[in-house]
Amino acid sequence: MNTGELAHYSLSEIADLICNREVSSVEATTACLHAIASLQPQLNCYITIEADEALMAAKRADSELARGRRRGPLHGVPVAHKDMFYRVGKVSTGGADILRHYVPDVTATVVKRLDEGGAIGLGNLNMSEFAANPTGHNVHFGDCHNPWNLTHITGGSSSGAAAAVAARTCFAALGSDTGGSVRVPAAMCGVCGIKPTYGRISRANIMPRAWSVDTVGVLARTAEDCAMVTGVVAGHDPADATTADVAVPDYRALLQGSVNGIKIGIPADSFFSDVDPDVKRALDESLLALGALGARTFAVPLPDFSTLAVVSDAITKCEAAAIHRRWFSTRFDDYSLFVRSRLEAGFHIPAACYLEAVANRGRVLGDFVRSVFGMVDVLHLPVVSMSVPTFVESDVNAAGDVPALISSITRFSRPINYLGLPSLSVPCGFTPNGLPTAFQLVGRPYSESLLFRLAHAYQQTTDWHRRAPPICEPLSASQQ
Amino acid sequence: MMVTMNEDEQPLSLSAEQIQQEAMRQYGRRLSRERALEIADEIERYERAIRKIAAAQELNNEPSGFLETLVRLRALDAE
Numbered sequence: 268m269n270t271g272e273l274a275h276y277s278l279s280e281i282a283d284l285i286c287n288r289e290v291s292s293v294e295a296t297t298a299c300l301h302a303i304a305s306l307q308p309q310l311n312c313y314i315t316i317e318a319d320e321a322l323m324a325a326k327r328a329d330s331e332l333a334r335g336r337r338r339g340p341l342h343g344v345p346v347a348h349k350d351m352f353y354r355v356g357k358v359s360t361g362g363a364d365i366l367r368h369y370v371p372d373v374t375a376t377v378v379k380r381l382d383e384g385g386a387i388g389l390g391n392l393n394m395s396e397f398a399a400n401p402t403g404h405n406v407h408f409g410d411c412h413n414p415w416n417l418t419h420i421t422g423g424s425s426s427g428a429a430a431a432v433a434a435r436t437c438f439a440a441l442g443s444d445t446g447g448s449v450r451v452p453a454a455m456c457g458v459c460g461i462k463p464t465y466g467r468i469s470r471a472n473i474m475p476r477a478w479s480v481d482t483v484g485v486l487a488r489t490a491e492d493c494a495m496v497t498g499v500v501a502g503h504d505p506a507d508a509t510t511a512d513v514a515v516p517d518y519r520a521l522l523q524g525s526v527n528g529i530k531i532g533i534p535a536d537s538f539f540s541d542v543d544p545d546v547k548r549a550l551d552e553s554l555l556a557l558g559a560l561g562a563r564t565f566a567v568p569l570p571d572f573s574t575l576a577v578v579s580d581a582i583t584k585c586e587a588a589a590i591h592r593r594w595f596s597t598r599f600d601d602y603s604l605f606v607r608s609r610l611e612a613g614f615h616i617p618a619a620c621y622l623e624a625v626a627n628r629g630r631v632l633g634d635f636v637r638s639v640f641g642m643v644d645v646l647h648l649p650v651v652s653m654s655v656p657t658f659v660e661s662d663v664n665a666a667g668d669v670p671a672l673i674s675s676i677t678r679f680s681r682p683i684n685y686l687g688l689p690s691l692s693v694p695c696g697f698t699p700n701g702l703p704t705a706f707q708l709v710g711r712p713y714s715e716s717l718l719f720r721l722a723h724a725y726q727q728t729t730d731w732h733r734r735a736p737p738i739c740e741p742l743s744a745s746q747q
Numbered sequence: 748m749m750v751t752m753n754e755d756e757q758p759l760s761l762s763a764e765q766i767q768q769e770a771m772r773q774y775g776r777r778l779s780r781e782r783a784l785e786i787a788d789e790i791e792r793y794e795r796a797i798r799k800i801a802a803a804q805e806l807n808n809e810p811s812g813f814l815e816t817l818v819r820l821r822a823l824d825a826e
Contacts, residue, residue: 275821310790464812464817464821465814466814466817466818509814509819511814511818513821514820523776571799574796574799574800575800577792577793577795577796578793578796578797578800580793581793581796581797584793592773592774593772595774596774596775599774599775599776609785612786612789612790612793614769614770614773614774614785615761615766615769615770615786616790616793616794617761617788617790617794619795620794620797621758623797623798623800624797624800624801624802625813626801627797627800627801627823628813629812629813629815629816630812632813632817632820633816635822636820655756668824687813687817710822711820711822712816712817712818712821712822713817713818713821713822714819714821714822716822717822
């Protein structure tokens with residue numbers, strides 16, 4: 268088996284191969300580093316590549332396994348994270364020129380948990396500046412390109428995370444989701460992305476975007492992979508008071524349950540009025556596949572998503588203004604024009620409005636859970652309404668109503684952040700431009716295991732998640 | 748205690764001049780009138796949306812209860 272072939276395995280497959288000592292961590296890590304070296308000039312997924320440290324850690328992982336020690340389910344598996352998860356002594360840029368040389372003196376809880384779970388860190392991934400752009404453009408570190416077509420955006424803000432996983436340069440990546448920043452790039456790059464329940468995963472020692480809605484998430488090629496990584500990083504953290512003391516189930520073990528009879532809620536037709544017909548067709552086909560597995564669909568009335576999206580955006584803007592207040596006075600010109608424009612309104616929203624938006628959140632959540640999840644187990648929704656745009660189409664300096672296009676990218680994802688609910692983006696096909704599209708499964712609080720189980724069952728009967736961008740090294744016949 | 752508000756009520760709109768003054772005070776920038784008007788429109792959109800969701804606000808001493816609501820309403824098989 269050559270190194271390129273190894274990189275095509277899913278995280279769960281490579282973890283099992285390493286555990287059984289059929290493949291070494293050094294071999295798996297070398298495969299990823301080979302893919303990074305080959306694709307980085309075209310994709311620009313990584314801001315920092317730590318090849319030597321990764322190989323040293325892989326050797327250590329192999330020798331531990333040889334002595335019978337397995338740290339955890341990710342032992343020896345190469346992963347990466349968005350460049351906003353702090354590691355003591357290592358630069359963490361947040362995709363921003365302002366933080367280009369920032370060296371934290373703390374380590375994120377989730378990074379510690381990956382280390383403790385045995386994962387091998389390959390480096391830090393490209394992202395939108397300050398996690399504040401759903402297209403993934405980055406003027407400071409260069410744009411990250413979509414592996415399916417280099418002229419198209421990856422989506423953001425976890426741009427590098429989605430592209431790196433799709434391009435087989437790592438087996439999973441950590442991202443963050445404030446308005447869709449895990450699910451949108453996952454959908455646009457053809458990988459899975461879980462935004463768990465608010466409070467499920469610690470945000471301690473990561474760069475904040477907006478603390479009331481920031482959620483750490485996982486991007487990987489399959490639902491099973493997302494389940495495994497989520498199981499490692501989730502759980503109560505005394506360093507993050509918003510994490511709940513709710514036990515973390517064995518998500519991987521729970522994948523095997525039946526999905527027969529699961530009730531899937533779908534919105535009324537009017538919800539899809541401006542969804543691209545090709546996206547809608549893929550969504551409908553995914554429902555047929557889920558129906559064939561025994562799931563049943565029901566039309567459910569939903570509250571006005573556009574209102575929830577605007578309210579969520581208002582909270583994000585206010586909190587971001589508080590976070591950026593000092594730099595806005597002293598380093599205004601070091602922001603990109605786009606990010607500056609997005610942040611600016613936050614300085615002018617009346618405090619009473621912000622507090623109303625926050626104060627009503629519990630009630631709105633309660634109403635939503637009772638009215639929707641009183642009828643169905645999960646919701647099936649689009650992630651992004653359109654086919655993946657090109658860089659030119661989504662450039663803020665381009666002609667046309669680009670701001671409207673950009674805000675429409677998150678119209679189906681951002682409301683879920685206000686509600687704090689878990690949501691899993693699952694690839695379900697391609698639009699005629701050859702770029703991926705996806706659906707999201709949304710569940711009641713802390714129902715991640717159900718979302719993983721349903722998506723896993725779907726992926727047992729479909730192969731969208733197995734398709735690799737042509738830019739990757741080809742698969743061998745045995746892997747196809 | 749339930750407070751009912753009229754969600755069609757006019758928001759507390761900010762004028763372009765107020766936004767220009769605040770920009771200068773908060774982060775030292777002299778905004779053009781055009782940019783200030785853009786921001787004023789954006790603020791009005793936020794206010795309207797928030798007014799809608801706040802229409803059935805309950806007055807009590809629990810400012811949000813959001814985290815508790817998440818845990819209380821969690822899936823029964825979460826643990």
